[in-house]
Amino acid sequence: MKVTRLPVDPGPPAWNLLLPTQTQYPALAGNKTADWLIIGAGFAGLAAARRLKQLCPQDTVALLEARRVAHGPTGRNSGFMIDLPHNLASDDYGGELERDARHARLNRAAIDFAADAALDYGLADEAFVRSGKTNAAATEKGLDHNKSYSAHLTKLGEPHELLDGAQMREMTGTSYYLGGLHTPGPAMIQPALFVRGMADGLAGTGVDIYENSPVTSLKRDAGSWTARTTGGRISAANVVLTVNGHAESFGFFNRRLIHIYLYASMTRPLTPDEVKTLGGAPRWAVTPADPLGSTIRRISGTGGDRIIVRNRVTYNPGRCANENAVQAFGRSQDRSFARRFPMISGVTMEHRWGGQLCLSRNDAPAFGEIDKGLYAACCQNGLGVAKGTASGMLIAELAAGKTSPLLDDMLAEPAPSRLPPEPLAWLGATATMRWGEFTAGREL
Ligand SMILES: Cc1cc2nc3c(=O)[nH]c(=O)nc-3n(C[C@H](O)[C@H](O)[C@H](O)COP(=O)(O)OP(=O)(O)OC[C@H]3O[C@@H](n4cnc5c(N)ncnc54)[C@H](O)[C@@H]3O)c2cc1C
Known part of the structure; x- marks a missing residue:
């Protein structure tokens, strides 16, 4: 599949500009192989990398990011890592009780996971504080x-x-x-400080991070996937797509994601x-x-x-x-x-x-195995700091063949529902x- 759009976010990555110079990871060059390839170094990608290293410590994990760590949405948010679903106060709340409790469990597991990471990687209170x-x-x-x-x-x-x-x-x-x-x-996190700390901590455990390496195509051949960037290519038996809305740029969940x-x-x-x-x-x-x-x-x-x-x-x-x-x-x-x-x-x-x-439209994640050996943890629906982390953790569990009550919770979520055609969707959303x-x- 050819990737049709690459990420663009306007204005500077302000949180990152407050900090000293960040670690520069190389761009992908030449031909490489890894056991696991993760595409997108946001909350979901970094959480997936950490969980994979916990579950399969001997495996090699490569993480490709189109831009720099902390320059994308993960470094541009307001830093609220929220446990309770936003729609708690909706009028029809009664019917949603069970789903809200499930979301709260997932979000809290993500906050605990981030707290452990902050501790392991020696991050300051300013990066992550409850x-x-x-x-x-x-x-x-x-x-x-x-x-x-x-x-x-x-x-x-x-x-x-x-x-x-x-x-x-x-x-x-x-x-x-x-x-x-x-x-x-x-x-509350300082988004850039937190994700830079995550990336540096993961690099210290052997995760190969490549920045300025947008994936332009992804192909399955003889039991493995190959991702190409402008500078190189990398093959892996399993690929985890953590590109959020850009899942659609890879040809998945078309007309199901609201950008x-x-x-x-x-x-x-x-x-x-x-x-x-x-x-x-x-x-x-x-x-x-x-x-x-x-x-x-x-x-x-x-x-x-x-x-x-x-x-x-x-x-x-x-x-x-x-x-x-x-x-x-x-x-x-x-x-x-x-x-x-x-x-x-x-x-x-x-x-x-x-x-x-x-x-x-239905507050559902784009989560699961979407092709043989290809997994998606995308579409975080607004609470992406917590939900991105949760979906990254849990996609790693699914891909590594692990079962857990939290993964069952995640798999109980519906798939994203179809959007109306344009320009109806544009008119409806904008109005x-x-x-x-x-x-x-x-x-x-
Ligand atoms: C201004 C603002 C404020 C926000 N405030 C909050 C908040 O306070 N709390 C909250 O919970 N959420 C907030 N959000 C939402 C939150 O930032 C996102 O939901 C979250 O970043 C999603 O994480 P993610 O890892 O799934 O995706 P992303 O952070 O979007 O990461 C995906 C990564 O994939 C990379 N990528 C895409 N395509 C390719 C490709 N072809 N090759 C390689 N890499 C690629 C991108 O560059 C990006 O780094 C806010 C968002 C914005 C913009």
Whole structure:
């Protein structure tokens, strides 16, 4: 199969720019062989490599990445590794109870797996910390949403705490939020620091990582697969595809994957005076009570004290978004920042970027053996930091012939359902997103 599209994400990989120079892995050159080939060094690919090395320590594992580690979506997200499914507060929640519990089990196993990796590879707290996260409400509607979310969590027996406006101000320094709902399970990562640490740790256990090595074709011959890049080729009996939405570029799950882009801006480092004026805790992380609102993080550590605003979304079936969108949505992020932090209104954004994300209509993963010896762990449906890690871990178990209750949970998921034809899908998705952003009001 010929690969029809290669990954493109607009704007700089901002998290990575805060860090010292990263390890440079070579590009694939010449002819190579390995027992296992993993394509795509995101959360799923790195987790698959770690799990394969745990299960088959003597086997050789090669990992091919089209760009640099931490430059793709895995290094561009907001860093929330979330345990509970997002749709807990939906009106029809009752029918979803069993599936939500299954997703929570998978996400928690992924968080534990990442915690073990962080420990094994000696990663700092800044890279991975189990701090929980808060669903912040800036409107009465948001408060209502949090109340019903709280009722669902109580039904599930999940611990959580409702916060009032004063507690939100104590945490964030702003009186913008009327309340919040804190859940203790999520971990927060510095995405680039975490995945660079994962890659370096894996390289230390004998995984061969190749960067700047986009796979342009994949072919099965005489019982083994051969992947070609511009500089070389590599053959392996088993291949794991961890390219998220680019599974479609390899010819799989056609018209079943929804390709969207998310956008974010990061401030310049705050000065000590601005930090004092702002107040609040040095590190915090809030998701919006409305799904199309703004996710906000305050970070401190390598790269200084900064605030990150993530909002706006576009539907891009062509799997690319342009720099104009990054700039246009950057202005929306400036407004969201100014509304929340008028006390430091002189602070400007230093980095703006976008990144690809893959969903399916029925919230199902693109997971399993898709051809003889070819496995997919793609389509993470929004909670990709946790779900990408879970699907990477579990595809390694499936491919290595291992069974486990968690793998059974994953295999119980449905396949991604078919999308309507274009331009219907484009019209439907774009109208839903624009309307959702409009009705999000002050949550945006
Ligand atoms: C701005 C933004 C904020 C987000 N915030 C969050 C968040 O806070 N929490 C959360 O859970 N999720 C978040 N996400 C989503 C999350 O980043 C993704 O779901 C996650 O990265 C998916 O991981 P993955 O490993 O499956 O795929 P990816 O991270 O997309 O990795 C796939 C890799 O495959 C490589 N690849 C593709 N094609 C080829 C090829 N032909 N050859 C070789 N390599 C190839 C790509 O370069 C890429 O590195 C966010 C996303 C964005 C863009």
